[in-house]
Amino acid sequence: MRKTHLSTAKDIQRKWWIVDAKDQILGRLTSQVAAILRGKHKVNFQPNLENGDHVVIINAEKIVLTGKKWETKTHYRTSGRPGGLSAEPYKELRNTRPERILEYAIKGMLPKSSQGDKMYMRVQIYKGDAHPHSAQKPQLLTLAYSAKRGES
Numbered sequence: 001m002r003k004t005h006l007s008t009a010k011d012i013q014r015k016w017w018i019v020d021a022k023d024q025i026l027g028r029l030t031s032q033v034a035a036i037l038r039g040k041h042k043v044n045f046q047p048n049l050e051n052g053d054h055v056v057i058i059n060a061e062k063i064v065l066t067g068k069k070w071e072t073k074t075h076y077r078t079s080g081r082p083g084g085l086s087a088e089p090y091k092e093l094r095n096t097r098p099e100r101i102l103e104y105a106i107k108g109m110l111p112k113s114s115q116g117d118k119m120y121m122r123v124q125i126y127k128g129d130a131h132p133h134s135a136q137k138p139q140l141l142t143l144a145y146s147a148k149r150g151e152s
Contacts, residue, residue, distance in 0.1 A: 005044070006046065007044045007046060007049055007051065008049075009049070011044070011051075012049075012051045014051075014052075014053050014054060014122075015053045015054070015139065016053065016054045016055075016056065016133065016136040016137065016138035016139065017036060017053055017054065017055050017056070017138055017139055017140075017141040018055075018056045018057075018058065018131070018133075018138035018139065018140055018141065019033060019055060019056070019057045019058070019141050019143065020058055020059055020129070020140075021057050021058065021059045021060050021062060021063045021102065022059040022062040023062065023064060023147045024063060024064060024143060024145075024147065025063075025064050025065075025066060025145065025147050026063050026064065026065050026101065026102070026105055027105070028143070028144075028145050029057075029063070029102075029143060030102060030105040030106045030109055031109060032143055032144070033055050033057065033106055033123065034106055034109035034110055036052060036053050036055055036141070037052040037053070037055060037106070037110060037119045037120070037122055037123060038050070038052050038110070038111075038119060039051040039052035039053070040052075050115050050118050050119055052119055052122060053122070054122045054123075054124075054136070054138075055122065055123045055124070055141075056123075056124045056126070056131050056133050056138050057102060057123065057124070057125045057126065058126050058128065058129045058130075058131055059127075059128065059129055060098045060099045060101070060102050060125050060126060060127050061094065061098040061127050061128075063098065063101060063102065064147040065090065066147075069090065070090055070091050070094065071091060073089070073090040074087050074088065074089050074090065075087070075088045075090065075093070075100075075104055076088075088100075098127055099125040099126070099127060102125050103125060106120070106123055107120055
């Protein structure tokens with residue numbers, strides 16, 4: 001009879017991935033990135049152990065939202081004080097800080113715990129195709145879906 005192997009923090013091998021967000025649909029891209037950050041793509045996935053990989057996302061300004069979401073979608077945040085609600089329309093975010101669109105979506109798909117905060121620290125998002133992580137030799141991650149190609 002075989003015993004189940006439980007991984008420990010010493011057994012974790014982290015890889016670096018690079019994702020090109022050009023012509024990618026926001027929800028489909030971020031769900032796959034969140035799964036990589038959690039480590040769900042690995043054989044030794046355990047929900048209590050954060051063994052995910054690092055992800056570098058480039059070309060954040062070229063992300064695609066379907067339908068009329070550029071005009072209608074808004075991100076709300078609050079300071080917790082009366083009258084402290086502020087709204088950021090995605091149309092303005094695309095022009096000023098396009099990285100924030102991906103940050104909000106990925107953060108929302110990760111666990112709401114200290115473990116989720118550690119996972120979120122392993123994603124780097126950049127406008128344009130230049131990034132300072134070439135020393136880590138990230139591998140290109142091809143995603144299953146893009147807006148131009150259609151399915152697969």
